[in-house]
Amino acid sequence: MTGTPVPSSFRDPAGFVFRKDGALYRQVNACFETEWSAIRSSGLLSEWADAGLMVAHQEVSLEFAANEDAVAVLKPRTIPFISYPYEWAFSQLREAALLTLDLMVQAVRRGFWLRDASAYNVQFDQGRPLLIDTLSLAPYKEGSPWPAYGQFCRQFLAPLALMSRVDLRLGLLLRDHLDGVPLDLASKLLPLSTRFGTGLGVHLHLHARSTRSESPHPGPVKVSKQALLGMVSGLASTVRSLRAPADKTTWKDYYDHTNYSREAFESKKALVAQFLGDRRRALIWDLGANTGIFSEIAAEVADLVVALDLDPQAVETAWQRGRAEGRTNVLPLLMDFTNPSPSLGWAHQERESLVARGPADTVLALALVHHLAIGNNVPLPRVFDWLASLAKEVIVEFVPKEDSQVQRMLCTRQDVFPHYTKEGFELAASRRFVIAEQTPITDSVRTLYRLETR
Amino acid sequence: MISYLDFGKVLGYVDGGSGSMMLQAALAGAFAAAYGLKGVLGRVIGMLRKGPKTHA
Numbered sequence: 001m002t003g004t005p006v007p008s009s010f011r012d013p014a015g016f017v018f019r020k021d022g023a024l025y026r027q028v029n030a031c032f033e034t035e036w037s038a039i040r041s042s043g044l045l046s047e048w049a050d051a052g053l054m055v056a057h058q059e060v061s062l063e064f065a066a067n068e069d070a071v072a073v074l075k076p077r078t079i080p081f082i083s084y085p086y087e088w089a090f091s092q093l094r095e096a097a098l099l100t101l102d103l104m105v106q107a108v109r110r111g112f113w114l115r116d117a118s119a120y121n122v123q124f125d126q127g128r129p130l131l132i133d134t135l136s137l138a139p140y141k142e143g144s145p146w147p148a149y150g151q152f153c154r155q156f157l158a159p160l161a162l163m164s165r166v167d168l169r170l171g172l173l174l175r176d177h178l179d180g181v182p183l184d185l186a187s188k189l190l191p192l193s194t195r196f197g198t199g200l201g202v203h204l205h206l207h208a209r210s211t212r213s214e215s216p217h218p219g220p221v222k223v224s225k226q227a228l229l230g231m232v233s234g235l236a237s238t239v240r241s242l243r244a245p246a247d248k249t250t251w252k253d254y255y256d257h258t259n260y261s262r263e264a265f266e267s268k269k270a271l272v273a274q275f276l277g278d279r280r281r282a283l284i285w286d287l288g289a290n291t292g293i294f295s296e297i298a299a300e301v302a303d304l305v306v307a308l309d310l311d312p313q314a315v316e317t318a319w320q321r322g323r324a325e326g327r328t329n330v331l332p333l334l335m336d337f338t339n340p341s342p343s344l345g346w347a348h349q350e351r352e353s354l355v356a357r358g359p360a361d362t363v364l365a366l367a368l369v370h371h372l373a374i375g376n377n378v379p380l381p382r383v384f385d386w387l388a389s390l391a392k393e394v395i396v397e398f399v400p401k402e403d404s405q406v407q408r409m410l411c412t413r414q415d416v417f418p419h420y421t422k423e424g425f426e427l428a429a430s431r432r433f434v435i436a437e438q439t440p441i442t443d444s445v446r447t448l449y450r451l452e453t454r
Numbered sequence: 455m456i457s458y459l460d461f462g463k464v465l466g467y468v469d470g471g472s473g474s475m476m477l478q479a480a481l482a483g484a485f486a487a488a489y490g491l492k493g494v495l496g497r498v499i500g501m502l503r504k505g506p507k508t509h510a
Contacts, residue, residue, distance in 0.1 A: 150474035198488075202481065210480075211473030221475050227482035230489030 003066040007349035008120070014135045017076075018066045026057070026134060027065055028072040035138050036072055044110055045134060053103060054131040055079065055123075074134060080283065080304050084351055085119040085155065086175035087333040087341060089316040090163045090244040091323070092129070093171065096122040097156035099129045101236045104146075108229060113140045117148035119155040119180070120351075127328030145223040146231070150211070153203055154180025157239065161200050164242040165190055168312040171334070178345055183208035199238035244316050260444065267442035268397075269297060272364070275395050275437060275450040276301050281361035285390060287337060288368035292318035295330045298364060306360070308335035337368070338376045355389055363391040366448075370399040373420055374409050380419060380428035387451075388432040394451045398425045402445050422447065 003020035010016060014032035018025055028036045039045060040059075048054035057076040064073045085093055096119055104114045114136045121133035146152075155174075158181035162170035166189055173181045187208035194200040223231075260268070272294055281302045286295040289307035291314050298305045307330055309315050318332035335341060335354060344351040365387060372378040387394050399406055400422060401415075419428075429435060433451035440447050478485075 145475045145478035147475075149478055153474075202477075207474065207477055209473075210477040221479040223478050223482045224486055226489050227478070227486035230485030230487070230492075231478060231481070233489055233492060234485060 001067050005066070007347070008345065008351065010346075012135060016066075020064065020066070024076060024078055025060070025064055025066070026074040026076060027067070027070045028074070028135065029069045030071050032135065033071045036135075038139050039112065039137050040072075042110060042112065044107065044112060044137065048103065048106075048131070052126075052128060052130070053099065054134070055125075057134060076132070076134070079123045079125050079130075079132065081306055081331060082352065082357060083124060083306075083331065083333050084174075084341065085159070086172055087335060088124075088171070089312060089319045089332060089334065090160065090168055090171065091316060091319050092124060093119065093156065093163075094160055094239060094242065096129045097152075097160060097239045098236060099131065100152065100156065101232055101239070103131055104232050105229060105236075107137060108140055108225060108232070111140050112137050113146065113228075114138075114148055117152035117155065119174075124331055127322065127326075127330075140225075143222045143224065145221055146228055149231070150183075150207070151180060152235065153183060153207055156180075157200075157203055157235065158183060158186035160239060160242050161194065161204060162186055162189055163312075164245060165194055165200075168245060168316070171312060175341070175344070178350070183211060198234065199241060203235060203238055244313075264441055264444040264446075267444075268366070268446075268448065269294070271439055271441060271448045272366070272395060273297050273300070274439075275448065276362070283360045284362045284364065285358070285360040286364040286366075287335075287390075288366065288371070289318065289332065289364075290314050291321065292330055292332055294364055294366055295332075296327065298362075299327065299329050302361075303329060305330045307332040308337075308354075310334065310336040337372065338378070358390050360391040362393040362395065363387060365394060365396040367397050367399060367405075367446075369396060369425070370403075370406050370409065370420075374406060374417055377416075380424060381431060384428050384432045388453050392453045394433065394449075396429070396449050396451060397441075398422060398447045398449065400445050 003018040003025065006017040006019065009018070013029065014035070015026055015028045018027065045054065049056035055076045057074040060073050060075050062070055062073060064075070085096070088096070099122060100114065100117050104117070107113050115138040116133070116136050118133070121131055121136055122129050123132050124130070154177075159171050159174055162173065162181065170189070183204060187205045190200065190204070195205045276298060279301065282304070284298045284302040284305045286292070286298060286305055286307045289295045289309045290311070292307045295305045295307035295318070307318055309318070309332070312334055315332045315334050318330070322330050322332065340354040341351070343349065343353045343356065369380070369383055372383050373380055387396070401407070401410065401420060426435065429449065429451055433453055435449055436452045437450040438447055
């Protein structure tokens with residue numbers, strides 16, 4: 001074996017993804033040669049890549065193969081930041097679901113189908129979902145039921161239904177259930193009203209019930225192509241009927257109820273732009289991005305801004321606004337910094353932690369540190385240790401105890417934070433960073449810092 | 455037409471496959487009919503919007 005297999009790519013005998021000399025490759029194995037030959041000659045992959053539905057790849061020489069089992073080696077375009085379904089907003093998961101179904105319909109009409117329907121096969125790139133698993137495509141087996149039906153319902157339909165009909169936060173169930181939310185669990189959690197009708201009633205509740213009576217001796221099961229297309233079409237209608245609930249949350253409406261004056265808010269925006277300067281960066285992470293106002297400023301000097309926030313409604317708003325405004329280089333994602341995405345899956349290696357997906361070139365931590373230090377009792381030195389692990393440059397805001405937001409946090413609890421002062425903040429920062437710039441935010445008691453690691 | 459309550463029994467008659475496979479097989483007729491109906495409706499709506507095709 002030459003090259004290093006990507007830890008999440010081991011389940012499919014048809015091939016795997018590996019890294020070699022810093023580049024990413026996908027090997028197609030001999031057992032999939034016939035299928036691969038049919039796929040290649042169909043022209044479907046290049047059509048999808050040209051239409052922005054699938055990651056583009058070029059086929060390279062077998063000299064690049066990881067082992068002697070290769071019949072083809074592909075070099076896919078690299079996605080700049082890998083995100084996971086449990087980090088997506090409702091609309092991101094919904095778009096990924098509809099992409100999967102759209103590709104399935106297109107494939108079936110051309111004599112192929114998707115042999116799996118994992119949400120992890122979709123990534124967001126340039127503001128839209130993209131199928132990244134080239135080997136998901138395979139020749140259609142006439143008369144066979146769709147083997148990925150259960151997986152689609154667990155990975156897409158169940159979490160979408162729960163987020164839409166119960167609570168957006170239930171999307172996080174995907175973090176515990178990497179193969180998707182068990183249908184019996186989803187069925188128990190969903191309201192009674194969802195049991196009736198041909199959408200969720202069939203694809204989720206009845207489906208959950210049918211999985212309880214599985215037989216160890218499968219007999220002949222026949223599903224015509226028309227029935228298959230009808231089922232996929234029904235799934236698409238069901239997914240389209242699901243909408244993100246328009247809840248009011250603290251964070252989504254943060255800027256409407258903030259203590260900033262208009263002047264202070266404009267000053268902060270100008271200072272962030274000034275601290276970022278003109279230097280182009282590949283990747284900026286905006287921690288506590290809320291609905292992404294400051295991510296948009298950062299996007300002026302970055303190929304990609306990953307806008308992370310703990311409020312699913314704020315992430316949803318950020319995604320929908322970016323979509324409406326045609327912004328392609330801001331990727332809003334759900335992330336709780338007191339419990340960020342860990343390494344998950346087999347041997348803790350299938351899904352990477354947030355930190356493992358870094359470092360970023362620059363991190364923004366605006367109006368965040370007081371939530372970590374006072375809201376969650378994280379000592380300031382630990383906050384800066386963590387920030388130093390994420391990027392070499394950090395633009396961070398200090399919100400002192402005199403600020404009304406911090407006053408609000410302290411009014412219901414004992415102030416056990418004697419070191420939470422401007423001096424304490426600078427001292428803690430200085431252990432890991434050099435303070436390159438600092439400027440007070442006009443018409444507020446807050447200060448903005450630009451830090452560079454030592 | 456299969457009612458929700460009858461469905462468990464229907465599944466019992468289908469010998470084999472996982473629950474997902476059996477569900478697809480059991481509802482294949484309904485899925486196919488729905489798809490056919492959708493196609494017919496689509497064509498009718500398309501014709502009403504554009505008017506009938508009068509020449510090649």
